[in-house]
Amino acid sequence: MSMRLLVDLTTDMVRELAVAEKVCVRPLLRRVLDRETGIEETVPIPCGSTLESVCPSCAHKARVLRMQQCAEGWHLGTEPEDHESEDDQEIGDHGQADEDDHGEEDRDGDSDRRVRSTRRRSDAADLPRVAAEDRTIGRTFTSLDGHEYRPSMFLTLTLPSYGAICAGAPVDPESYDYRRAAMDALLFPRLVDRFWQNLRRCAGYKVQYFAAVEPQHRLAPHLHAAIRGAIPRQLLRQVIRATYVQVWWPRFDRPVFVQRVPMWDGTGYADPDTGEVLPTWEEAVDGLANDPDARPAHVMRFGTQADIRGIIAPSEEADRAIRYLTKYLTKAIAEPLTTDPDEDDPVDERRDAHIDRLHAELRWLPCSEHCANWLRYGIQPKNPTPGMQAGHCPSKAHDREHLGVGGRRVLVSRHWSGKTLAEHKADRATVVREALHAAGIVPPEVERLAADVTAQDGLPRFVWTDTRPSNAGEYRKIIFAAIEERRAWREQYDAAKIIVAPVGDHSAIDHHSESDGPAP
Known part of the structure; x- marks a missing residue:
């Protein structure tokens, strides 16, 4: 689906598509200025909510991460x-x-x-x-x-x-x-x-x-x-x-x-x-x-x-x-916890x-x-x-x-897996990157907009400021771009698993990362 078709999609349709693709539906928007090139772009940052009623995509990612944490420490x-x-x-x-x-x-x-x-x-x-x-x-x-x-x-x-x-x-x-x-x-x-x-x-x-x-x-x-x-x-x-x-x-x-x-x-x-x-x-x-x-x-x-x-x-x-x-x-x-689909009033x-x-x-x-x-x-x-x-x-x-x-x-408990939740999250990203490298695929650049990257004058190269979508059209454009980016990452990751894993065995790559896609 191209960006040209975005004009035919309503905000609700884009939101449903984002949920299906596990993309955050209510991201925090930051405007980033590259001081060296003068290019300014809007970057969506996932909201990180753990409640499905707030953001189904971020809640799903949080749950999958907890599943990984539980599995790694249970039978050490x-x-x-x-x-x-x-x-x-x-x-x-x-x-x-x-x-x-x-x-x-x-x-x-x-x-x-x-x-x-x-x-x-x-x-x-x-x-x-x-x-x-x-x-x-x-x-x-x-x-x-x-x-x-x-x-x-x-x-x-x-x-x-x-x-x-x-x-x-x-x-x-x-x-x-x-x-x-x-x-x-x-x-x-x-x-x-x-x-x-x-x-x-x-x-x-x-x-x-x-x-x-x-x-x-x-x-x-x-x-x-x-x-x-x-x-x-x-x-x-x-x-x-x-x-x-x-x-x-x-x-x-x-x-x-x-x-x-x-x-x-x-x-x-x-x-x-x-x-x-x-x-x-x-x-x-x-x-x-x-x-x-x-x-x-x-x-x-x-x-x-x-x-x-x-x-x-x-x-x-x-x-x-x-x-x-x-x-x-x-x-x-x-x-x-449960609803009766046959009831006219679910309340x-x-x-x-x-x-x-x-x-x-x-x-x-x-x-x-x-x-x-x-x-x-x-x-x-x-x-x-x-x-x-x-x-x-x-x-x-x-x-x-x-x-x-x-x-x-x-x-x-403190000695469950020997890792913090942030370290478990980093492990998931590492698995994806190693699979991409092993398959000869260049992974997304992590440092591309990092706050600690400096320009020639020694000052931060990228300047971050808060922003909000000016209208529903801009919101749809931002979310749709995130969906397209995530699809591209997933295609790269799926291709890497086929190349790296033995014939008939695609479980060699950490299966806990598969359900959440290859986003770094």
Whole structure:
């Protein structure tokens, strides 16, 4: 298709074509001036969204990259490099280690540091403690015929029931425990963190995982996890039953400020009528330590449903598990998981009402010690700042779109593959370039517009400025040019695979790169 035919295409048609060709449909546009030649051109930069509703093409690329990351670390036979990444996550989504240990809170007499006992709850099962080995890879097993296997695990963890559900909505909304469901969603990352801590203590090695947080049909978050190494199912079930989180927060079941709004007095928040300064976070928590009848503000556990499977790779089952693990990463939590094509109106009013009720709870409940919603309950958040207002916490966990899941949707342990997500992305580009070089094809020039390329005067050769399409016609032209460029790259890459790969075997080139095309 030539550019001449572009005049016959509508904007919607160009967008659909871009989606089919995996080209970003809402790129950031930059105007680039070449100071040496004086040539100026508009360059589209992919938006990088991970949501299909925003940009299907970029969301697809992000999912494929995560699939590669999961596959590379799942069945490693050698220890990965000791490489930590900002993409990896071992602690909670609040950016700090859990503060809610298993016992009551007291003050250390020799310091101002708040400490807790390690006493477990009496209603929680005990956990075995075994000697830990300094390894992250699983053990191998040899069959009778001498074949060596390195099995791993696929695990699904869920939250408990809050009431009967039918077609994704409560059977009886009035009896459904929305408050508990909302708090469990907000604190779900802490429960997951505690599970991995407990499992490592019991498994006897540094268990590594690649996990994804997704919504169940009832909208409660649950976790799918690929675990490296084989762990007895009985031990996994024991750890699931014994894992819990309790938060020692001040009580937040009785709002103090509903119509009135606490005011900032320069150092903290005060009652707008009396001028009395509200208790600080430290003062409120100290009150718990001095109260012998104090109880945790919230206690949460996993539900009774857990799916545990052994996986051996390479196998179709392993590939299918990876696709399932990343299936909903491109969807927002509140997006409908299924639709009935036979229904005239795809919007389920009962489900929308369910989302609204859950969001109403999430808007006002505190998501962390720093949440502005503490002002509603007459307590200053930890480290307060001017402008805080209950019901307007900036954490996305309170948004209707996220329904309590405000942190990362993908959780990867630090020693999963020994690479950062950026390094995985670079590996994919390297595979393509090496295939092109091996086939005698000159790959696209990576440095052609790089910001670090200098002119003869030592200053940057290329000057970048922001721009926007002036009209729909210019947008279509930019997107269509990107489509044509991507098609050319793909044709080159497909030709290179045929030349390089052995006859009848086109899988010699990294198959994870094929699904995303040869763009550098």
